[in-house]
Amino acid sequence: MTSLEDKFEESKKLGLQIVRESEEDRLMTLSVGPQHPGSGHFRFTVKVDGDYIVYCDPDPGYVHRGEEKMCEYRNVIQNIPHLERPVIHDSSNITYSYSLAIEELAGIEVPRRGQYIRALASELNRQVYTLYWLAIYGIFLGHSTMFMWPTGDRELFIDLLEALTGARVTHAFNIPGGVRNDIPDGFKDWCIRQMRYFQKRLKEYEDIFYNMPLFRQRTEGVAVLSKEDAVKLGVAGSVLRASGVPYDIRKAEPYDIYNEIDFKVQYMKTGDCFARSYVPFLDMQESCHIIEQLLDKMPQSGEVRAKLQPNPKGPPGETYRRVESGRGALGYYIVSDGTPKPYRVKISVGSFRNMLALPYLLVGQKLADMPAVYWSLNYWPVEADR
Amino acid sequence: MEEIKKKFGELIKVVFVKPLRIKIQVEPRDIVEVATFLRDSMGFDHAESAGGTDYPKENQIEVIYHLGSYTREDLGAHILSLTARTSRDDARLPTLINVYKSVEYHERETFEMLGVYFEGHPRNERFLLPEDWADIPPLRKDFRIKGR
Amino acid sequence: MATYPQNFRFGEFVGSLIWLIFWILVIVTLVGLPLIFIILFYVPLPPVGGQVLTPYLFLTMVVDPSRTMPIIQHLMTTDLFRVAMFPGFTYAALIAAVTIFVERKFLAKMQLRVGPLYAGKIEGILQLIADGLKLIAKEIIIPSGADKPMFWAAPIMFVATAAAVVALIPAAQGYVVADVDVGLLAVFAILGFFPLIALLFSWASNSKYPFIGGLRALHQMIAFEIPFILSALSVVILSGTLNLTGIVESQIQSYWFIFFLPISAFVFYISSLAELERIPFDLPEAESEIVAGWLTETSGMIYGLLQLGSYVKTYALAALFVVLFLGGWAGPMVFPPQVQTPLINIAPLYDQQAANGTLWFTLKTFGVIMLMLLPRGISPRIRIDILLHTGWYKLIVLSFINIFVALALIYGNILGPGGLLVR
Numbered sequence: 001m002t003s004l005e006d007k008f009e010e011s012k013k014l015g016l017q018i019v020r021e022s023e024e025d026r027l028m029t030l031s032v033g034p035q036h037p038g039s040g041h042f043r044f045t046v047k048v049d050g051d052y053i054v055y056c057d058p059d060p061g062y063v064h065r066g067e068e069k070m071c072e073y074r075n076v077i078q079n080i081p082h083l084e085r086p087v088i089h090d091s092s093n094i095t096y097s098y099s100l101a102i103e104e105l106a107g108i109e110v111p112r113r114g115q116y117i118r119a120l121a122s123e124l125n126r127q128v129y130t131l132y133w134l135a136i137y138g139i140f141l142g143h144s145t146m147f148m149w150p151t152g153d154r155e156l157f158i159d160l161l162e163a164l165t166g167a168r169v170t171h172a173f174n175i176p177g178g179v180r181n182d183i184p185d186g187f188k189d190w191c192i193r194q195m196r197y198f199q200k201r202l203k204e205y206e207d208i209f210y211n212m213p214l215f216r217q218r219t220e221g222v223a224v225l226s227k228e229d230a231v232k233l234g235v236a237g238s239v240l241r242a243s244g245v246p247y248d249i250r251k252a253e254p255y256d257i258y259n260e261i262d263f264k265v266q267y268m269k270t271g272d273c274f275a276r277s278y279v280p281f282l283d284m285q286e287s288c289h290i291i292e293q294l295l296d297k298m299p300q301s302g303e304v305r306a307k308l309q310p311n312p313k314g315p316p317g318e319t320y321r322r323v324e325s326g327r328g329a330l331g332y333y334i335v336s337d338g339t340p341k342p343y344r345v346k347i348s349v350g351s352f353r354n355m356l357a358l359p360y361l362l363v364g365q366k367l368a369d370m371p372a373v374y375w376s377l378n379y380w381p382v383e384a385d386r
Numbered sequence: 387m388e389e390i391k392k393k394f395g396e397l398i399k400v401v402f403v404k405p406l407r408i409k410i411q412v413e414p415r416d417i418v419e420v421a422t423f424l425r426d427s428m429g430f431d432h433a434e435s436a437g438g439t440d441y442p443k444e445n446q447i448e449v450i451y452h453l454g455s456y457t458r459e460d461l462g463a464h465i466l467s468l469t470a471r472t473s474r475d476d477a478r479l480p481t482l483i484n485v486y487k488s489v490e491y492h493e494r495e496t497f498e499m500l501g502v503y504f505e506g507h508p509r510n511e512r513f514l515l516p517e518d519w520a521d522i523p524p525l526r527k528d529f530r531i532k533g534r
Numbered sequence: 535m536a537t538y539p540q541n542f543r544f545g546e547f548v549g550s551l552i553w554l555i556f557w558i559l560v561i562v563t564l565v566g567l568p569l570i571f572i573i574l575f576y577v578p579l580p581p582v583g584g585q586v587l588t589p590y591l592f593l594t595m596v597v598d599p600s601r602t603m604p605i606i607q608h609l610m611t612t613d614l615f616r617v618a619m620f621p622g623f624t625y626a627a628l629i630a631a632v633t634i635f636v637e638r639k640f641l642a643k644m645q646l647r648v649g650p651l652y653a654g655k656i657e658g659i660l661q662l663i664a665d666g667l668k669l670i671a672k673e674i675i676i677p678s679g680a681d682k683p684m685f686w687a688a689p690i691m692f693v694a695t696a697a698a699v700v701a702l703i704p705a706a707q708g709y710v711v712a713d714v715d716v717g718l719l720a721v722f723a724i725l726g727f728f729p730l731i732a733l734l735f736s737w738a739s740n741s742k743y744p745f746i747g748g749l750r751a752l753h754q755m756i757a758f759e760i761p762f763i764l765s766a767l768s769v770v771i772l773s774g775t776l777n778l779t780g781i782v783e784s785q786i787q788s789y790w791f792i793f794f795l796p797i798s799a800f801v802f803y804i805s806s807l808a809e810l811e812r813i814p815f816d817l818p819e820a821e822s823e824i825v826a827g828w829l830t831e832t833s834g835m836i837y838g839l840l841q842l843g844s845y846v847k848t849y850a851l852a853a854l855f856v857v858l859f860l861g862g863w864a865g866p867m868v869f870p871p872q873v874q875t876p877l878i879n880i881a882p883l884y885d886q887q888a889a890n891g892t893l894w895f896t897l898k899t900f901g902v903i904m905l906m907l908l909p910r911g912i913s914p915r916i917r918i919d920i921l922l923h924t925g926w927y928k929l930i931v932l933s934f935i936n937i938f939v940a941l942a943l944i945y946g947n948i949l950g951p952g953g954l955l956v957r
Contacts, residue, residue, distance in 0.1 A: 030742055036825060051918065061514035066531075069524055073531060142813060142915025148645035208912065214814060215914050231456045234432035234488025240456065247456050253406065253463035320407060320452055320465055322434075333452065335439055348435030348452070356491055367746070368817070368917045385514055 027054065030367075034062050038140055038371040042381035044358065051366050056359040064385040071345035075311050076102050079342070081172045086349070086383040088169045089132050092118075092125035093325035094347075094383075095174040100255055101321040101332040102176035102342075106314030113302035114178030115256040120294050121164060121173055122323070123287050127198075128157045128169075129326035130280045130287075133378065137277060138209065140371035141218065146209050153201050156194045163187060176312060178305030188295050195288050202285060210278060219273035223361040223373045226271055235357050236328025236350035238279040238378050243271035249324040261293050273369075276376040280326075311340035327351050327378050351384040401469070409467040414479050417470050421451070421485040429458040430466055433482065436492035438500040442527045446471045447500055449479055451489065472502065474526075481507040499525040607883055613711070620892070621705035623697070629899070630845035631662050637907045644911040672834035680831065681738035688735035689832070689839035695731065696843045698724050699850040704779045706863050706891030717778040718770060721854060722763050725809065728847075729755040732818065736828035747827025750918055751811065751818035757925035758808035764933035765798040765805065768940040769858045772949050782862030788949055790861040798936035799859045801929050806851040807906060808925065810844065814913040815921065852902040856895065860902070865894030 026049050033043040041063045047055035067086060071079050083098055084091035096118060103110060110118075131150040138146025158168050163184055165171035173179055209215060225235070230243035240247055248265040250258045266282035268275040316338045322331035328350025335344040354377045361373055401409040412420050424430045430453040438449045450469040455461035472479055481504040482489050493504045494513045501523035503510060512519065522529050609615050616622055635650070638661070642649030654660030676685055702717050702724075704710035714720050729752045736748020769791055770776055773784035785791055792799045808815040819827040826832075832840060856862060869889045916924075943949045 028742060038825075061512075061516065064514045066524060069529075069531060138914070142816065143913065144641070144813075145645050145911045146914070148647060152646050209914075212913060214916055214920075217920055218914070218917050231431050232487050234434065234486070236434075245456050247462065318409075320467065322465075329434065329454075331435060331452065333435070333437065333450065344439045346435065346437040346439075348437075352491060353434075353488060356488060366917070366919065 026050070032370070039374070040136075040379075040381045041385075042379070044374075046362070046367075046370065048367055051368070053362050053365055053367060053370065056362040058355055058358055060355065060381060060385050062385065063382045067386040068345050068347060071342055073341065075340040076106075076176055076342060077308075077312070079345070080175055081170070083347075084170050084172060086347075086386055087129065087325070087327075087380055088382075090125050090129035090326045091170045091172075092121040092174060093323055094330060095172070096122050097321055097323035097325075097330050097332045098334075098345075099174045099176045100323065101319050101334045102312070104319045104321060105317055105334060105336045106176065106312050108177050108306050108308065108312065110178050110256075110306055111303040112257070113182075113299045114304040114306070116294055116298040117164075117179045117183060117304055118174055119256055119258065119261075120183075120291065120298075121161070121179065123291050123294065124157050124161055124164075126326050127284055127287050128154055128161070130284050131157070133280065133326070133375075133380075134205075134277075137372075137375050140375050141215065143209065143212075143215070146205075149201070149205065149208075153198060156198060160187075160191055160194060163190075175305070175308075177308050178303070180305065182304050191295060192292060195291060199285070199288055202281070202288075205281070210281065216274060218369070219277060219372055219376070220270075222273045222369050223365055223376075224270070224272045225276075225357060225361060227269075229360070230271065230357075233356050233360065234353050235377075236353045237324075237326070238283065238328070239276055239354050239357065239376075240328065241265070241267040242275035242279045244269040249322055249329050253322070255321070255323060260297065261290055263290050263293075273372050273376045276378070280378070313338060313340045322348075325350065327380060327383065328353065347386055349383045349386065350378070351380045354379050355384055406463050407465050407467065409469065411469045411471065414470045414472050417468070418480050418482065418485060421453075421468060421482050424453060424466065424468070425485055428466075429461055430455050431457055433486040433489045433492070434465065436482075436489045436496060438496045438502055438525070440474070440500060440526050442474065445474045447474055447477050447502055449496060449502055451482065451486075453486075477502040478505055479503070480505050483507055499523055501526065603883060610883065616709060616711045617701070621703065621709055622701065622711050625705070626697070626700045626846050626849050627842075629849045629896075629903075630842065633845055633848060633903055633907075634841075635659065635662055636904075637910070640904070640907055641911050666838065669838035670835055674834040674836055675831075677740050677831050679740040681740070684734055684738035685831075686836075688731055688738065689836045689843065691731050692728070693839050693843040693846065695724055695727050696846040696850060700846060700853075702778065703850060703853045703857060704782065704862065705853070705895050706888045707779075709888065709892075710779060713779060714777070716776045718766060718776045718781070718858075721778075722759070722766070725762075726759060728809070732828050739828070739831040741831055743825045744828045744830045747818045747830065751828055753918065754808055754811070754815060754817060754921060754925075757922050758805040758929070761801050761925065761929035761933050762805040762809065764930060764937065765795075765801040766858060768795050768798045768933070768936045771937065771940040771944060778857050782857055782864065785861040786864045790859065790864070792859040794943060794949070795859065795936045795940060797932055798940075799855070801933045801936075802855060802859065803905070804929065805925075806855065807909065808921070810848055810851060810906070812848075812906060813910045814916045816915060817918055817921065848903060848906060849899065852906060853895075853899050855902050856898045860898050863891030863895040865890065865897075868893065 027047045028049075030046045030048055031043065032039045032046055034041055042058070042060055043062065044056055044058040046053055065085070067083060070082055074082075079098070080095050084095050087094055099118075102108070131154040135147045135150040135154075138144070138150070161171065162168050164187065165173040165181070173181075225233075225239070225243050227244040230240055230245060235243075244267060246265045246267040249255075250261075250263075251265050263286050266279060266286055268279055268282075314336060316336055318333065318335040320331060320333045322329045324330075329348070330350060331348040333344075333346040333348065334342050337343040357377055358374060358379070361377070362370065365373060399411045401411050410420075432454060434452045434454045436449070436451045438447055440447050448469050448471045450467055453466045453468055455464065470479060477500070479502055481493055483493065483504075483506065490507070491513065493507050494509060494511065496502050497504060497507075497510045498512055498515050498519075515524070618624060639649040639657070650658030650661035652658055653664040676682065699721055701711040702714060702721050704713075732751035732755070733748045736744040736751070739745075769781060772791060772794065773781045775781060775784070811818055817827070819829055829837065829840060867886070867890050869886050871886050873884050
């Protein structure tokens with residue numbers, strides 16, 4: 001019995017050209033690029049063998065604006081508007097972390113009412129972001145109603161934020177030292193009414209989306225990220241909590257007044273796509289409770305902002321503060337050298353860390369699972385590029 | 387907390403110790419050993435971020451790894467900053483990718499932004515910058531943004 | 535590229551209008567009128583009131599409209615009427631157009647929004663015309679390396695095939711474009727052409743994403759043709775004929791088949807959703823995974839033709855569902871036997887049975903179409919392996935159940951000739 005190799009050698013001697021099918025011939029390279037309805041401002045190359053993905057290579061950088069470099073040219077207050085551009089929906093959280101870091105460097109004390117309002121804006125923005133994420137998750141799976149409903153309900157929160165801050169999305173509300181303005185009259189009752197309505201809507205989302213058998217079939221058991229892998233890969237936020245690690249910075253390292261608020265860290269143990277899509281939903285329900293508690297416990301009157309000099313500066317030093325944003329731990333590493341302009345600002349975003357899980361999870365999945373897996377990693381391309 | 391660090395080695399230099407933040411500095415050649423020890427014995431199981439700072443006055447680049455712990459309850463709030471300084475002209479560091487898998491993309495970004503070559507990293511390539519970038523690494527201090 | 539619009543001059547505008555009217559008059563008198571005369575000389579027309587219908591008599595009838603009644607009555611019995619008006623092209627196109635608009639509004643109301651609102655005074659009713667004009671005006675981009683004859687022919691073949699299916703379906707007693715003895719078999723034969731068109735078009739597009747989409751379309755449509763045919767087979771067993779008109783007549787004699795064959799109706803409904811590539815089965819067109827599937831490289835009127843064909847196919851399959859399971863045009867009589875209209879007496883044109891049949895057929899078809907539109911607002915997209923598993927395993931088994939029920943009903947002498955339930 002001659003082997004295939006021997007036969008091949010023989011045939012070559014005879015002069016016949018038999019072309020063997022090589023491994024590479026079977027693969028088809030697809031570029032899920034920025035010009036793709038299923039990718040956002042992000043590109044990843046995918047090699048497909050039939051219907052199975054065998055290789056994936058992310059290629060971010062389409063929206064890179066050099067945030068970190070720009071921070072070194074402006075003083076700390078001027079940095080706020082451009083720093084909130086990476087995530088326009090969640091803009092409160094990304095400036096919250098920055099304000100905390102600057103306050104630590106410069107030694108500024110924030111009044112209590114300011115801290116409460118800051119936390120309120122942060123929770124409202126978290127709802128806005130998670131609803132938008134959920135909407136896009138719906139449309140990636142082809143569920144157009146699940147795209148329209150969260151986008152419509154998001155308007156409730158955006159209206160609240162507009163009354164609170166003056167702008168719909170990028171509002172530059174947090175500054176080092178507190179917030180810019182106080183909350184308007186009648187805000188508390190309006191907010192509580194919206195929360196009640198929204199909680200009813202969350203029940204409807206569960207009926208139409210999470211309990212739909214087709215959705216469950218498509219996402220349960222798909223792309224499982226085990227607990228050890230999640231920790232080793234260093235993923236953040238809801239992806240981590242869906243794999244069984246109950247880590248939430250609001251509980252683990254409470255900043256501002258979060259140690260006075262009573263809430264549970266929602267996590268699930270399975271680590272598949274369904275868990276990753278369900279944990280933000282549970283987070284949203286928790287956020288509603290947190291908002292109600294914040295409105296109750298807020299001090300009735302007081303300053304909302306510390307008095308600052310025009311160019312706040314502190315002694316040279318460095319600090320690392322983090323905040324739980326919609327995607328995970330958003331950390332700022334700021335080095336100051338005593339001048340009003342920071343020497344180095346390094347932003348550590350949850351999306352960048354979650355991107356590492358993408359090639360790891362996509363290999364071996366079907367091509368049809370690609371949008372479900374990709375978006376379930378709670379990846380916001382603009383933020384990862386900074 | 388920090389006594390256990392002192393027990394490990396003379397190789398490290400403690401820069402500061404604050405309630406939840408500790409910063410230590412090591413020589414580039416010892417970084418892999420220290421990181422392995424931190425991961426295995428101390429329980430810092432992931433690197434939350436990795437970046438670099440350029441200090442042109444001292445002609446050095448400092449690469450800093452922020453290590454956090456997901457699994458240990460008592461260390462959940464602590465961040466240990468592990469830093470190493472290398473010279474600006476020939477910036478090389480051994481990679482921590484075998485110790486902490488999560489630094490793969492962070493090190494790639496530091497390579498292209500600051501010009502620090504990580505020995506052992508499988509892909510030291512362009513990541514966020516455009517493919518036709520022909521300038522010096524942007525986060526260095528001698529790179530001026532046009533117009534400022 | 536910016537073009538500078540010319541300044542508007544009122545005199546030039548009036549001049550252009552007069553030029554247009556001049557050309558219309560020239561063409562009508564030099565070409566149109568002689569054409570009418572030639573037709574009227576050679577086409578056999580019925581004698582009117584004992585007189586031969588000459589063109590001059592025809593033109594006098596324009597004055598007295600009641601004299602055109604016999605002509606129209608004669609026309610309504612010809613094949614041309616059936617093809618062009620009812621139940622052929624005009625009827626199908628009208629229902630397709632109404633379906634598109636209703637779908638957008640219906641879906642919008644389910645999704646807490648309003649749908650098309652601005653085109654047209656009442657709730658955006660002219661949206662379809664606006665979309666059609668837009669698509670006609672767009673540039674058709676053909677990818678380089680694409681197979682040009684196939685690229686141009688495929689949308690036309692698509693619409694033609696859909697129209698061929700429409701041609702076989704009876705809408706009222708005696709009103710069917712092609713009364714074929716093996717009508718149901720012809721319908722399935724024609725439906726088998728769709729996956730071929732999809733695959734050829736996607737291959738001709740010379741691009742990766744259409745290729746994947748075309749393969750998915752092929753898998754999906756072929757997988758669901760078998761449950762389709764098997765569920766229709768149970769109807770054929772009960773009615774004893776493949777002729778679609780005969781199937782409806784056998785339902786008029788007994789009861790509607792959906793009461794005896796509910797599972798078959800369900801399987802037929804699911805299979806028709808898969809044949810139409812509607813959500814939840816719109817994988818060949820899955821937007822977030824493979825851009826637009828096999829429709830990726832279409833633009834302009836090619837896309838318009840494909841969408842039109844898709845909606846005409848929707849009407850065709852819904853009408854097929856009505857004919858097979860819901861009793862076709864059967865329904866209680868709601869029209870009076872005679873009718874007298876004041877100005878123009880249309881009594882000779884009025885056929886009570888036909889009008890009643892048309893009404894009930896339209897209502898039922900529309901109901902089924904709404905039922906087909908409903909999953910679009912409710913469910914996400916299915917995945918290819920779940921789809922193939924459903925099509926090849928579960929639906930075939932389900933359709934066999936009803937075949938056995940149908941056989942039992944026939945052999946137990948409950949239905950069929952001389953059966954218990956036959957009126």
